[in-house]
Amino acid sequence: MLVLVINCGSSSVKYQLIETKSEDYLCTGMVERIGAVTSIVKHQIRDQKPVKETTVVDDHTQALKAIMDFILDKENKLVESSDDIKAVGHRVVHGGESFKDSVLIDDSVIEAIEHAIDLAPLHNPPNLRGIEAARKSLPDIPHVAVFDTAFHQSLSPEAYLYAIPNRMYRRYRIRKYGFHGTSHYYVSRRYYRLSGKGPKNTKLITCHLGNGSSMTAIKDGQSVDTTMGFTPLSGLIMGTRCGDIDPSILFYLVEKEELPLNSLHGLLNRHSGLLGMSGYAADMRDLIEEAKNGDRRCKQAIESFCYRIKQFAGSYFSVMNGCDAIIFTAGIGENAPDIRERSLSNMESLGVILDPDRNRDTENSGERLISSDKSRVDVYVIPTNEELVIAVDAAKIATASKQSPWI
Numbered sequence: 001m002l003v004l005v006i007n008c009g010s011s012s013v014k015y016q017l018i019e020t021k022s023e024d025y026l027c028t029g030m031v032e033r034i035g036a037v038t039s040i041v042k043h044q045i046r047d048q049k050p051v052k053e054t055t056v057v058d059d060h061t062q063a064l065k066a067i068m069d070f071i072l073d074k075e076n077k078l079v080e081s082s083d084d085i086k087a088v089g090h091r092v093v094h095g096g097e098s099f100k101d102s103v104l105i106d107d108s109v110i111e112a113i114e115h116a117i118d119l120a121p122l123h124n125p126p127n128l129r130g131i132e133a134a135r136k137s138l139p140d141i142p143h144v145a146v147f148d149t150a151f152h153q154s155l156s157p158e159a160y161l162y163a164i165p166n167r168m169y170r171r172y173r174i175r176k177y178g179f180h181g182t183s184h185y186y187v188s189r190r191y192y193r194l195s196g197k198g199p200k201n202t203k204l205i206t207c208h209l210g211n212g213s214s215m216t217a218i219k220d221g222q223s224v225d226t227t228m229g230f231t232p233l234s235g236l237i238m239g240t241r242c243g244d245i246d247p248s249i250l251f252y253l254v255e256k257e258e259l260p261l262n263s264l265h266g267l268l269n270r271h272s273g274l275l276g277m278s279g280y281a282a283d284m285r286d287l288i289e290e291a292k293n294g295d296r297r298c299k300q301a302i303e304s305f306c307y308r309i310k311q312f313a314g315s316y317f318s319v320m321n322g323c324d325a326i327i328f329t330a331g332i333g334e335n336a337p338d339i340r341e342r343s344l345s346n347m348e349s350l351g352v353i354l355d356p357d358r359n360r361d362t363e364n365s366g367e368r369l370i371s372s373d374k375s376r377v378d379v380y381v382i383p384t385n386e387e388l389v390i391a392v393d394a395a396k397i398a399t400a401s402k403q404s405p406w407i
């Protein structure tokens, strides 16, 4: 089934046109700088060179039109007509406590996504604008919402409640939600396929390490704990986000630097993490390079990043009473052998032993085992594919099939 996958930010729309049977994309692209004086539109048909143009795109409706014009352009030989597209899958960041699964979008779903705007003020509004624009552009086919938070709705109260007065949870829904759910879900399902082990009694630790990073403990196919929390700010050290810190630091800073609340938000979200620690860059490739040149703060930022991964890995071993496999994914997880090695060093007592050659094999960029044959715990690199999860869920819901295609 041909599915259009859409991921809307406040000034961008990313898309992929995916054939769910072959699990391949036909074309992908994005519209950036929506609403700016000039916007950038990029498309790439599979196995062809990307094309890029600068134009004026005022809003998400015009962005959707630019995408549909490209897909329907006869010269591109992607589809005969819009009737070939059978469903649209939308990435929605926050589903609050309302959604444990992907859903067919109707007015009540829109209302529930609106209700979660409080919880994700930067993400849910553009997601809703994308849904509105796409429903206008393709009104006759099912539109499906796939939530970043849904996979983590299986957490138990001891994992998701914070130790603050319970009325804060009841009144304001303050709890751990977790994010990157589609990515953790995808790599866990690929592991079940690759290893031949089913989800039952299998314990996994999945590490999504990109600009934003999170880890998840998965038992019996379900998320039991995850590092991101009420927002994507907590847990691991990230490109520019601080991850876990003592909340008293905020009061201290307000007093010492007389910072208003909104600048604290910027400090912790955009100026902290690897960037803040190194004073040099948020991008792991730059940090590795500069650390090799002897920069001590870049080296420290990398060491702290890996230390935090090790800490959570140990915590998830005890939460699940063991672990069968650790899986690395996303930009850093897939491409940085040094980071994987440092994060899992000295964990022999837990049965984790990497194979240095497998870990450093740069020839192979696909799904691969990188642990030693002596390791009790499998360690895998599995490239993530969130768009495919969204497409497959949209296709499944569009055909009302209950069967999981992943196991």
Ligand code: ADP
Pocket: 209, 210, 211, 212, 239, 282, 283, 284, 285, 286, 288, 330, 331, 332, 335, 336
């Ligand atoms: P996003 O969260 O924006 O989707 P990605 O998953 O693309 O992020 O990951 C981006 C991160 O991956 C950046 O820190 C980048 O430096 C890092 N990365 C990409 N390739 C490599 C590499 N070869 N070695 C180390 N880090 C890499």
